[in-house]
Amino acid sequence: MSGIYRADLLAGKNAFLAGATSGINLAIARRFAELGAKVFIISRSQDKIDAAVAALGGDAAGQVADVRDYEAVENAVAACEAAHGPIDIVVSGAAGNFLAPAAELSSKGFRTVIDIDLVGSFNVLRAAYPHLRRPGAAALTISALQSFMPARQQVHACAAKAGIDQMMRCLALEWGPQGIRVNSIAPGPIGDTEGMARLTPTPEAQERLTATIPLRRYGESSDIADLAVYLCSEAGRNVTGALMVSDGGQTVGGSAIEMGQ
Template structure:
């Protein structure tokens, strides 16, 4: 009997926060030509790759977070490989005044904002009984309030009169309840609801609002914290229909689709990009609590 071979059509990626050494365009290289994207938390992880892929399709970008040093290094790397402008701006999504200043600077530099990617997030593994009130509040402020704050400012200052696309980065944590993630799961569930509400209210202004919900994605902090490389070696991803973890480039391609004219009639959608993981993978409470216990013992 012939050995079964899995087909892996995943695009090129690198584990670190570095640009791709090669890139194959899945859409026309000028798909986003002349457009400007504003990305929160674009200095590392999935956000970094999203910015790179948007720029490789003709888009100029603004990356905004609190860590200006990381942003400046990321912007240098991204501009050098894409020949597009990438402007780093220090901003805190929890502070509307900070967002207003960042958006005004963006409009002064580029004259427009066509795409908003709400990628900024805060997360860590913690059982609910050990979670402080302030820790829960902080995650809600970054993930949920931050998404609303940034969306509202950019809508009021530009999208309301010019249209555009908003893509929120969510997660599948809240779909069935996951141990150690009540804070992040609650925040992302609120964001999924926000996506639908804003899609309804802002649709008449020509603004599309959608969400991407990634699953286990290699080369990310979340993947490392949940023992992703060990899980992959141990064959734990065999329960995923596509039999593997995803990568950051795949998430960037999903965002590219929703942000571009390829999805011109798509709004209010929650697009799960997890290889089918949430449908079939075990919600392994014992393993997750074990990860937390072993790490607590080392502290």
């Protein structure tokens, strides 16, 4: 358990998370559960849900739902509220990505990433909206550095993440008067889970990438989980419409993201 937060910080909170059966999003779900939240997760795979729920323990539960299927997400959100009451925290983190030069990327491939990342994030937040506690609920999307930095072989991901962050700002504007906060987190390279590290697998590529990071370290999934706790707890009660970057300073240089093998 992270020692920087009080052990019962999220006690009594009801959290709904999409894409939380692996990687960064599972780390966030785990941290929420450790701090006392009741966690409900969705994924396309029942086996992955079962494994994640078993690992989370406590009051954790889950249901199969593809974020691209609005009705399935809507049903899962309703099940979450039925189990634990109004939703205090919703996290949309389901994502799809792969490397592909724009000139070789098919329309289907481009649309797949847009549908999972951008449309999926809208579906999760929109379906959760009627069930959010007012005032006090917090919504969080998981973005990426590609939201605001160009990246070779990532036109699909860049477009999707930029759309997610602008959507987040619009929702923060519209939902703020009801006491609902909406923010995004953009992780940099993560060394202990899926994500950027998976897209730069060779030691040479990782060495080149690390050299571009001022802190000279890959992040850890716990860094993102702790930032998520801040944004979704009372500590972040005055923060909304914000894109919070956790990248060790990688974007300070302002150059294009290099993701070659």
